[in-house]
Amino acid sequence: MTTTLTGPPAVAAPRRNPVRQILASDKPYAVFLALVALIIFFSIKSPYFFAADNFANIGRQTTLVTVISVGMTFVIIAAEIDLSVASILKLSGVCAALFMANFADNWILGVIVGLVVGALIGLVNGLLVTKLGIPSFLVTLGMLGVAKGLAFVFTDTAPVLMDNQTFFSVFYEGSILGIPMPIIWSIIVLVGGGLLLHYSTFGRKVYATGGNAMAARYSGINTARVKMICFVLTGALAALAALIFAAQGHASRPDFADGLELDVIAAVILGGTSLFGGRGTIIGTLIGSLIIGVLNNGLVIIGVSSSWQIAVKGAIIILAVAFSKRN
Amino acid sequence: MTTVESLVDMRDITLTFGGVVKALRGVSFDLRPGEVHALLGQNGAGKSTLIKVLSGVNQRDGGSVLVHGEETNFRSAQDSQAAGIAMVYQDLSLVPSMSVADNLFLGREPHDRLSLVRGRRLHAAAQKYLDEQGFPIKAAAAVASLPFAYRQLTEIAKALMGDIRILVLDEPTSALSAGEEDILFDAVKEVTRRGVGVVYVTHRLREVFRISDRVTVLRDGLNAGTFDTPEITMETLISAIVGPGHAKMAQATLSLEEGERRQGFSDPEHQSLTAAPVIELRDVTNDRLRGVDLKVRPGEILGLAGMVGSGRTEVLETMFGLRRAAEGQVIYQGAEVKWKSSAAAIKAGVALVPEDRHLQGLVLGDSIAANTALPQLRGLTRFGFFAKGEAGKRATSALKELNVKAPGISTRLQNLSGGNQQKVVFGKWLVPEPKLLLLDEPTVGVDVGARDEIYGIIRRFAQRGCAVVVVSSDLVELQMLCDTLAIINDGQVTTTAHTSEVQGEEALQHLVQESAR
Incomplete structure (x- = not known):
């Protein structure tokens, strides 16, 4: 057959304006350029921004967003959403701290309790979405309230103080090869998430589930289970973020992290993951969460009021989504 | 008994839906290795039902299905797939955001013990498979970036992975352009060379002659004939499809008033034809139309005939402001218009009864x-x-x-x-009464009694001077309802005629098939 020799003309990428190609690419070049631009902007504006200390700061400050947004990337690629991550963080952190304070001052058991609580809430989310067919937006909006309320109930609205030095070192105060532990944890989660999403069979199932659920089912993929695992993963990662935060403040607080889900979703969307499912990368999410981190840090350094920071972040998210839709 | 052992041998298949509708009333069909066997028939003749029985989606009430000589009783598509039967539906089983390779191996990726997948190895395996099977596709290409024909090929390539001996293609060309069809046909020929038998369901008779070795025609749930393709003519096929008795239906008697109105459009001197058109497309070209010239005058019912995907719906959409003319002019009531939306067209007095009333026509819960x-x-x-x-x-x-x-x-x-x-x-x-009424398949899913009433409603619009354009796949309907006819193919008007010039459904069917490639 002759056609094999010539090959399909339409498949060869047409030569295009390189700038447009970068902007329209599936790979997160454009956001990376945006990150670089932001760094340059803040460096010009303030002499304190471009410093190793400050970058370590940004890394530490971004940890919570980075860790959770890896899970959120899976959920959003599977064409679902999880609005309850900040409340999962509260409840799982509180449970871990209460366990260590009241039952056994063993940090390993405490960590297990926290992670299990987070994963369980994720499982409940997943079950409600897949078994009852309730849209994840509603399920997790409800769970946002439920988990947050329970965290207040369990603690009587007061912070739960912690006193386990090993726990503090493992999750925040220690370092490996001079790299602070929160950044180590971020790297572990990013690499693990990247392997799972881009190099495992499960990752392909996630893309297929979000890209065309019908096709996925016709190919023998259990899309309900795939979504469930994505929610469980996100719940567990929110719990990990809770542990890191608790180690930082030597306490778990039920009144912390309100609105964190918006930063997380913003990071994922900025990183090029499609809200409609089927597309997205872990490296994109990393860049997205760094943008959020640089913005949070840079706006403070150049003295923008916290009220304006909120508005500026919101506007940037809208711009990013408008931009990605145009492409 | 056949000399070559058949891949599929279906005998006297009967199937009744809900105890009432007899979809199949004793149909037989067989498929030999390496042949393309076309399956033809009008809508509702039983083609789809028959292939659903073969694939296990529907269960037969009676008759026998032998696959590779063995009696089978498939309960699901998985069953039939395990027996080496692959069905290809329109663009159903691909994930557009993933690459061709990822799609081919979806759900069956080669992986190591940690269930990690090597992207490069996967792509290499996919490319090897595609090259071996003669599919001109790059494994690394994203499905979303492929033209439609290549998606269809990917779909076929995916269906053929594994030990597949029987391939069922359900109207594979309805969304393809001419060049794209050649690619598909080449791939089908390549596949039969390896002994795969292909069941090819289509409405397009030209394709039957181009690609098939045998043809089976179904009519009203019965066999209307099986032919060796080289030995038949298009006339034979059309009369087998249409059947006896249908020709008369198209000549349904019109009321006196109606007859006069229709007559007016056959006489160039008559005021019906000399009146200024309500809408006129002059050499209109856009992404789906190529140089369309059409006029509709007050009180005229114009029928657009053509295959699905021929551009007939797009003509309506262009008249309704949903598509714009990139070149050429749309003249409405004597002045050129450039409607930016359907709202502008509605305001000017255009009305559209869309094809899918549930999706586009009505708010069902209201x-x-x-x-x-x-x-x-x-x-x-x-x-x-x-x-x-x-x-x-x-x-x-x-x-x-x-x-x-x-x-x-x-x-x-x-x-x-x-x-x-x-x-x-x-x-x-x-x-307020529209000046131009556009109808897309106005009687789909409408029972016979209500159908006549709807024809009456449409005629009343015309009698009051409204210009009407009807798109329909039901050729009898077009002949009963319309004063003038235009055949659309590949975005062009190939023929226009007064209804009286086209005698009987066969003649119209012929015109439509002639113009289709």
Whole structure:
């Protein structure tokens, strides 16, 4: 057959304006350029921004967003959403701290309790979405309230103080090869998430589930289970973020992290993951969460009021989504 | 008994839906290795049902299905796939955001013990498979970036992975352009060379002659003949498809008044034809149309015939402001218009009864009154408030005029039959009366009795001077209803004629098939 020799003309990428190609690419070049631009902007504006200390700061400050947004990337690629991550963080952190304070001052058991609580809430989310067919937006909006309320109930609205030095070192105060532990944890989660999403069979199932659920089912993929695992993963990662935060403040607080889900979703969307499912990368999410981190840090350094920071972040998210839709 | 062992041998298949509708009444069909066996028939003739029986989606009531010589009883598509039967539906089983390779191996990726997948190895395996099988596709390409034909090929390539001996293609070319078809046909020929048998379901007779070795025609759930393709003519095929007795139906008697109105459009001197057209497309070209010239005059019912995907719906959409003319002109009531949206067209007096009334025509959960008020909300606003009383009055008179069988104007649409729902769609356009009425498959899913009433409604619009354009796959319907006919193919008008010049459904079928590639 002759056609094999010539090959399909339409498949060869047409030569295009390189700038447009970068902007329209599936790979997160454009956001990376945006990150670089932001760094340059803040460096010009303030002499304190471009410093190793400050970058370590940004890394530490971004940890919570980075860790959770890896899970959120899976959920959003599977064409679902999880609005309850900040409340999962509260409840799982509180449970871990209460366990260590009241039952056994063993940090390993405490960590297990926290992670299990987070994963369980994720499982409940997943079950409600897949078994009852309730849209994840509603399920997790409800769970946002439920988990947050329970965290207040369990603690009587007061912070739960912690006193386990090993726990503090493992999750925040220690370092490996001079790299602070929160950044180590971020790297572990990013690499693990990247392997799972881009190099495992499960990752392909996630893309297929979000890209065309019908096709996925016709190919023998259990899309309900795939979504469930994505929610469980996100719940567990929110719990990990809770542990890191608790180690930082030597306490778990039920009144912390309100609105964190918006930063997380913003990071994922900025990183090029499609809200409609089927597309997205872990490296994109990393860049997205760094943008959020640089913005949070840079706006403070150049003295923008916290009220304006909120508005500026919101506007940037809208711009990013408008931009990605145009492409 | 056949000399070559058949891949598939279906004998005397019967299937009844819900104890009433006899979809198959004893159909036989066989498929030999390495042949393309075309399956033809009108809508409702039983083609789809037959291949669903083969694939296990539907279960037969009687008869036998032998695959590779063994009696089978498939309960699901998985069963038939395990027996080496692959079905290819339109663009159903691909994930557009993933690459061709990822799609080919979806759900069966080669992986190591940690279930990690090597992207490069996967791509190499996919490319090797594609090259071996002669599919001109790059494994690394994203499916979303592929032209339609290549998606279809990817679909076929995916279906053929594993030990597949029987391939079923259901109207694979309906969305393809001419060049794309060649690619598909080449791939099909390549596949048969390896001994795979292909069942090819289509409406296009030209393709039958181009690609098939044998043809089986179904009519009303029965075999209407199986032929060796080289030994038959298109005439034989068309009469097998249409069957005896249908020719008469198209000559249904018109009322005196109707006959006169129709007659007027055959005489170039008559005022019907000398009147200024309501709408005229002059050499209109856009992404789907290529140089379309059409005129519709007041009181004229113009029928657009053509295959699905020929561009007939796009002609309506262009007249309704949903598509713009990139080149050429749209002249409406004597002046060139450049409608930016359907709202502008509606305001100018154009009405569209869309193909899918559930999706595009009606709000099913809402009442009759709310639905009929929908296009005229501006006219039904009094001091900023919705004039519910006036809307109710209009709905009531619409019910009466259109003879909608419903308890009242507050009845929800979902509780009405298909025919009555369709009448309500017409009710949306009664007041103010449109100058141009566009109808896309106006009687799909409408029972026979209501069908006649809908024809009556359409004729009344025409008698009052409204220009009407009808798109329909039912050629008998076009001949009964329309004064003039235009055949559309590949975005072009290939023939225009007065209905009286086209005698019988066979002649029209012939025109449509002739113009299709």
